[in-house]
Amino acid sequence: MAESKTDGGIKARLEQVQSTLRRVQAESERVVGRIRKDAGDLLGKDRQKAVQDLLDQAQKLRGDLQKRAERAVKDLEERGQRMVAMIEKQAEKSVGPIIRGLNLPTRDEVDKLKKRLTQLEKRLDEIAGSKAA
Numbered sequence: 001m002a003e004s005k006t007d008g009g010i011k012a013r014l015e016q017v018q019s020t021l022r023r024v025q026a027e028s029e030r031v032v033g034r035i036r037k038d039a040g041d042l043l044g045k046d047r048q049k050a051v052q053d054l055l056d057q058a059q060k061l062r063g064d065l066q067k068r069a070e071r072a073v074k075d076l077e078e079r080g081q082r083m084v085a086m087i088e089k090q091a092e093k094s095v096g097p098i099i100r101g102l103n104l105p106t107r108d109e110v111d112k113l114k115k116r117l118t119q120l121e122k123r124l125d126e127i128a129g130s131k132a133a
Helices: 002-042 045-102 107-132
Strands: none
Touching (some): 002 045
8 A cells, every 4th residue: 555655656756857857848948949049130140159159058958957857867766666665674574573463374384385285185196096096
């Protein structure tokens, strides 16, 4: 139960981050285009070159920011997975004593009994087969 709430919360936050990144990227592209157009109207050739250099630097910065954001999202995903694993371990530690207190068999004990039962069934089949022969 805790796992699904944690996973859902992490996924929702990751989707929010990704949505925000898409909006930032779209807005950045719109602003860069507008700056480029306005700069072209206002500046001469030399100044246009300087503005173009600034715009190129802004594009590089945008790419760097996007890479950092992607790394942050990946890091958040990994942290979320580690947290879920830690919560599962804590739940196992907490539930284990309760199960032992109820005197219920463990999965390993049930598996061992299944194997023994299978072996006994084979032996009975062998005995039944030898008596029939």
